[in-house]
Amino acid sequence: MTDSVPLLEARDIAKSYGAVQALRSADLVVEPGEVHALLGANGAGKSTLVKVLTGVISPDRGTFAINGNPVRIGSPAQAARNGLAPVFQDPALVPDLTIAQNMRLTGASPAAVERELRALDLAVDFSEQARDVPLPMLRMIDLARALARDPQLLLLDEITAALPSDLAERVFTVMRASRERGRSVLFITHRLKEVIASCDRATILRDGGAVATIVPEEGGEETIVEYMLGPEAAQAVVAAVDKDAGDVRATPAATGVTPALEVIDLSMGRVRGVSFSLRPGEILGVAALEGQGQDDLFAVLSGQQSPASGEVRAGGKMLKARHPYDAIRAGVVLVPADRLQALLPQRSVRENIAAPRYNSVRRWGPINVRDEGRRVREAEEALQIDTRAARQVRRLSGGNQQKVTIARWLANGFATMLCFDPTRGIDVGTKRQIYALLRRLADDGAAILFFSSELAEFPLVCDRVLALFGGEVTAELAGAAADEASLLRAMHGLAAEAEAVA
Amino acid sequence: MTSTTAVAVERRGGLARFVRRHGWTVGIYVLLFALTLFWRSQTTVKWGPFDVQSLVIDALPLCFAACAQSIVIISGGIDLSVGSMMSLANVVSAKYMLHMSFDEAILFSLAVVAGAAFVGAITGLTIVVTRVADIIVTLAMLFVLGGLALAVLQVPGGGAPVRFQGLVSVDTVLTQWFPAALLILFGSFAVLWLTVRRTRPGLALYAAGSNRSAAYLAGVNVKRSRVLAYAYSGAFAALGGLAFTAASGLGDPNAGGIYTLNSVAAAVLGGVSLLGGVGGLIGPIAAAFVLTLVKTLMILRGVDQNYAQVIQGALIVLVVMVGGLAIRQKGKGS
């Protein structure tokens, strides 16, 4: 591999947004026929590098060579001619156009894209408007569009973050197939397991510069974390997890306590007769493949939809939420996966965190600015939000935006937190902090309902896990027993084989 | 286990989807049809092709204004200079065409349309380069173009060759129910809009208005699309001004004033979302007819001019509100 000419060689790339230096001096070398991971904490500059490489933004400095020849990448079209095809972190499909129109907009042939989709074992109605297509499917269409160009180098920016495990598996198949045909893939993810399983080499960015290029299999997760976060921060994270790991599931199964959240025979949309109860101090996982009713379940509990039948009780009181406001007043708050859904993108970090507080200004009059400032700061510190671009939330990196949605509730108080894929797009360091944080919240008496598309999270976070299949709860596992294999069986509705908890 | 669950997007029936996507447009045509029947029942003398013809001539400038406005709104902006642009095209044509032959007048009209497209492009460029909000730049253009119109012609005057005026008022083309003005409208619509609607620049217009960042990531040149939209707006506004010249045989520097806000009303009534990215021109054209017909009906019934405006305003709000509720209801049902 080393004696061949690299497929892509990018040197000394720098890019600033005003005062924020997204890339300081990044280098990246991708060989032909390799799956190369690009890693780094939130805000390290990964997406910026992808955008520079694909001509979407122009760098302040830097040189590129493709197959040994120096090139200029001044526009997306030029990048495409050089054999680079990206799938960006944010969807590049226009919501008001149909899928077919979206393909024509970018000059992709719908027939070729459809062929790629079929190879991925997916069927898509191309006359559907993009806004009506679920997010995971949009990501796959984005992928198929990039594949249809048969690129030398496919750049995937956190594509697996929004994908359920079965679709993520298909992405790995694509990566393997590319490698076999001598094509390369640049793969960005925050899931280190995926890196170790699927990537040949990995370049790690920290603060806008490449700190190392390693072979993930040899180094393992801890090496990667150390490079990503820097030695001291990595130590701190490991210590935090070790300390908290012992506490997981240590809470005794208290009986006779009023459940924080009780769901009785609830039906709505895909959800069919779901019942469960959630104690204060407990973290209850919900595991499901794509489209098994988890969206509807969380929508009802957070007050965005009314149930068709059944009831919800919060803290023993009937909760008939017709608006998120009702649910929030009853102490049931939502941390959604799609951060843009919850944020005010043009407003500052502080206002975003403080937003729910404006509800509780009971009488007209001044807001207690000092108190607000203190709570916001505490929440920012608890989650280590990178506030360099704090004036407008939309300028934060994806992971930092996600942290703001969690920080909001930390600053405002709640009884039950509904976390719908809360670590989507969040880096390992922060992820571990969040696991520890959720555990701490639970120890302080909060109840937490936790859905995740990353199966490895369940045993780390949850006391119990429910598997949802076809809108019904088909199995209940103890947190400790929720390893990937048992979860997958349960999520496919094979309840009999999954060990049930008495 | 990996390839067992083929996730397929649900396929819905073709008809259901057509209703979902074009229901509003169909609705506005039904409204137009119903109003026409009502109108017919209200006229005392025999209602006939002549009435239809005068309605079309009456509505023509607003139809063009609605097209001008709709394209800009679809691309994610708003154009407050539509009316002034119409005035300017109207006075320029009326002043210089007066002694021209018919052929010269046609060539001159094309030049006016091209010039207006150019001015529109300048407006668009100003917006994307300076990043000043659309509403502010076009408000400034409202004054600039309005002032120019007054400089060209202080008081109503000028004129146009008789054959040029005949373009809109010849009463039969195919049948006596199909006025020439309608042909002009359809012709311009087809030449200017149908040719781009489904092409990449046309789709890019929608993309720019639908979600600017997704469009940008998809490689759409958002700035160019927005400039294009304003150029289109200029061209359609000029057609509106020329239609006014042909219909009235006169240049009036204040002719366009009422059309700016009426064009927004027609666009919204015609199913164009003020958020951008949604709608077309077919709906707004029908809405322009509806608005004109409502005015005609009120004159017919002798409603006081001032109340007529109140009623027209209330009607717009009512239709948009009822339509909005219907869509929300449907959204819940599915």
Ligand SMILES: Nc1ncnc2c1ncn2[C@@H]1O[C@H](COP(=O)(O)OP(=O)(O)OP(=O)(O)O)[C@@H](O)[C@H]1O
């Ligand atoms: N348009 C912008 N304006 C200002 N700052 C920006 C902009 N885009 C990105 N940044 C800043 O540049 C830095 C790098 O962002 P980037 O999106 O590349 O991070 P990332 O490594 O992809 O993070 P994540 O894992 O969270 O996606 C961040 O500090 C971010 O706030």
Ligand SMILES: [Mg+2]
């Ligand atoms: Mg990123």
